[in-house]
Amino acid sequence: MSARTTLGIDIGGTNIKGGVLDDQDRLLARSAVETRADEGFEASFARIVALIDELIAAAGVSRNAIAAVGVGVPGPMDHAAGVVRHAPNLDGWVNIPLRRLLTERTGLPCFVENDANAAAFGEFVGGTQRAATDMVMLTLGTGIGGGVILGGRLVRGRFDNAGEVGHMIVALGGRACPCGQRGCLERYASANAIRERLIEAVRAGEKSSLAPAVYGSEPLTAEDVCRAAQQGDEPSQRVWDEACRMLAAACVNLQHVLNPGLIVLAGGLINAGEALLGPVQSYFKELTWKICEDFPRIEPAVLGGDAGLLGAAALAREALLAAGAGHAR
Amino acid sequence: MSARTTLGIDIGGTNIKGGVLDDQDRLLARSAVETRADEGFEASFARIVALIDELIAAAGVSRNAIAAVGVGVPGPMDHAAGVVRHAPNLDGWVNIPLRRLLTERTGLPCFVENDANAAAFGEFVGGTQRAATDMVMLTLGTGIGGGVILGGRLVRGRFDNAGEVGHMIVALGGRACPCGQRGCLERYASANAIRERLIEAVRAGEKSSLAPAVYGSEPLTAEDVCRAAQQGDEPSQRVWDEACRMLAAACVNLQHVLNPGLIVLAGGLINAGEALLGPVQSYFKELTWKICEDFPRIEPAVLGGDAGLLGAAALAREALLAAGAGHAR
Structure with missing residues (x-):
């Protein structure tokens, strides 16, 4: 056929x-x-x-x-x-x-x-990634989802739950996740987590340019935290920076388990552009091993x-x- | 042919x-x-x-x-x-x-x-695992190596370095590894790491039944630490327990990335038998998510x-x- x-x-x-x-x-x-x-x-x-x-x-x-x-x-x-x-x-x-x-x-x-x-x-078959045969995607939205493609085929796993990259544990014993785990990537690097962590910091008494939004009626978003971080707001910088570092740690683990040629970041958070990609890539270099350069490219999704x-x-x-x-x- | x-x-x-x-x-x-x-x-x-x-x-x-x-x-x-x-x-x-x-x-x-x-x-084709099509093996020896088999095929990755599971980061910023990373699984759950961590504890002044071995001329092994832990030696219990917990955390991450039906533990450390497998399995249950039971079996290698x-x-x-x-x- x-x-x-x-x-x-x-x-x-x-x-x-x-x-x-x-x-x-x-x-x-x-x-x-x-x-x-x-x-x-x-x-x-x-x-x-x-x-x-x-x-x-x-x-x-x-x-x-x-x-x-x-x-x-x-x-x-x-x-x-x-x-x-x-x-x-x-x-x-x-x-x-x-x-x-x-x-x-x-x-x-x-x-x-x-x-x-x-x-x-979809990103694999329709994006600029056609040249790769192996690719892992992390979709950074309200939560973090993803998918693993090896040899041009989607990996589904025994129970069709492969690619749940948002629930990789990046901080053992860390922040509680509704899934029942602690320290999931999603609790640090999703749009929701970034927003929540900034709100927690402000409510704990930290000085932040976003305090009026936290206590006001305006909805606060991860984009607001990214923008405030770029403007020098310290709690925002810390929260955004840790999101990027946790993402990089997850990429290191994917590197060693699957050694893919390409990791694609997708979802609403990539609208931050270089403010996301730059720190993720530089933390990756810092956190990964130094004995050989078998590094995946880390690139933004192109299909939207x-x-x-x-x-x-x-x-x-x-x-x-x-x-x-x-x-x- | x-x-x-x-x-x-x-x-x-x-x-x-x-x-x-x-x-x-x-x-x-x-x-x-x-x-x-x-x-x-x-x-x-x-x-x-x-x-x-x-x-x-x-x-x-x-x-x-x-x-x-x-x-x-x-x-x-x-x-x-x-x-x-x-x-x-x-x-x-x-x-x-x-x-x-x-x-x-x-x-x-x-x-x-x-x-x-x-x-x-070899364990995949020759072990009792023939029924599975997806399997991840962790070989717990001097270091920790491994291999990933999906759909009956070995996953090699872009640079032939897939399956380097010993260098998954399980403790961000943790113990330094000769590979240049910090917090590698291998630094907590290999035979070498178990031995080294017990020696460090004794040298730091902790009371241990293994102190004579640490300061004597007898070589100390991970098996000694396992045995001492079973006999109630506190530093040995802590070191062994943490090795099992870190292994379980690595298994949770493999579960969410690949969702394999089977994770096999191999290498010298599995001679400890139930003293290894029991805690790894129970920590896995504790650390993994509670929203569905898409758990891999965690079993010892059979081929040696x-x-x-x-x-x-x-x-x-x-x-x-x-x-x-x-x-x-």
Whole structure:
């Protein structure tokens, strides 16, 4: 079976994005709808089905030209069975046989993926990283997700939970994480953690230019902390600096376990640009070994918000080909 | 080309072991010679060549029945080029084109591998782990080496340095490692580190039943520390316990990055049996997340000293098949 047109869906807490891609992974159409996560599974599911219909119409292709549909979902799942175990940010999404439901409703071969894994694979196939065969991505958003690609293939692991890089322990016995661990990378280097740590510092009495925001009604963001750090605010500098150092330590561990040629940083935090990348790269050099220079390049993602739908579509194509190979046996 | 008889060599600092294996990876013959690492490369090389001849004779097969020879070397290398960059424990082994030299001298297709990677692959193909497709091995000896197997294949990485699990940072800013990092797993959980940390505790004035050994002429080993810990010696308990805790933290990080079904502990330290495995497993449960039970089994290696030569031979067979596939294209 040749690789044909695919359709990718990326379900987020706020929006559901979708796109139709040709056999070269070029976007023929894209669109988005609100998730309305509080309305429960049935309502979200209906909007996904409508979005798929809308995308097929917008792409100007016939329905049976769509070889496969890939859906990225924010939560752990059983990939082979196509069941979403639990999507914490989507009300009522518990043990949902999404692959079967969506295949039945659309009449198209559907596949489900973890959203962070899908985004990593999208960045791999669609980014400037095409030259690499091994890549680890860390997506620095509200939390930290990620994906591992080795030999051009997504690593899923025994329980489909590979790439949970945000829960690598970087500070044994450190800050408590809602996951039940202590010292997770996510507790130091996610946008949420950076914001929370600055608030803690101010509430503990440290002098900071962000104190008015902390005590006022304005929402404080990681970007605010980054900007204040650049303007010399000491608590902000300390929090931002430690986020970069912890990220670098995680990169050193990935270097020694997998020795990838490329580590990609993605997510909202990379809007900080050189203020993030510079310290991460220099801490990496400081923390890593000195006996040989087997260092990964550490680079920002280039695809932005489309990585998730692109990766979901590309993985669906792979799954379809693998299923076809299985039938042929 | 069908898989045929292979020959594996495992070069250690003290002995060079070798074996001939049939197409089911069963040992037809095995032997060993002293390494005499201080006599330089040429002398060791001559002993390897003689060992290969001896093994072929002992196996009772003709020379051209040997499909491939695999050699595990303790140091970083360029696998594709077959060049050993540096074997720190073997005098004069710097930038040695071992694959070419050995192929020329023996007339057989030879391949080189990192010894820890070879041992991990040997345990994978020859151990009870055949049921798993993903496995990470940590070899706890003088240092800590290891290997990563995903989808049944050894992961080498961009610079052939994957599986250097002993240099995962488990204590940021912690104990200095000769590699130039701080806080490497190897500085807490290798046999050397356990011994050194107990000596440091005694020299710092702590009361210990091992003080006579520290100040006497008897060599102190990690096994002594384990035994003293079981008999209630407090510094020994603390050192042993922390080794187990750091190992468990490393296993948690491997869980989240790769989500393997199996982590195997190997090397001299596993002679401690349940005194090692019990605390590592219970610390793992304590340190890992509580949101789902995607835990790897953590088990001791079963092959012992033959894993390295078995893995080197099995990887040589794979390399030969891959080279054949390349020619066929």
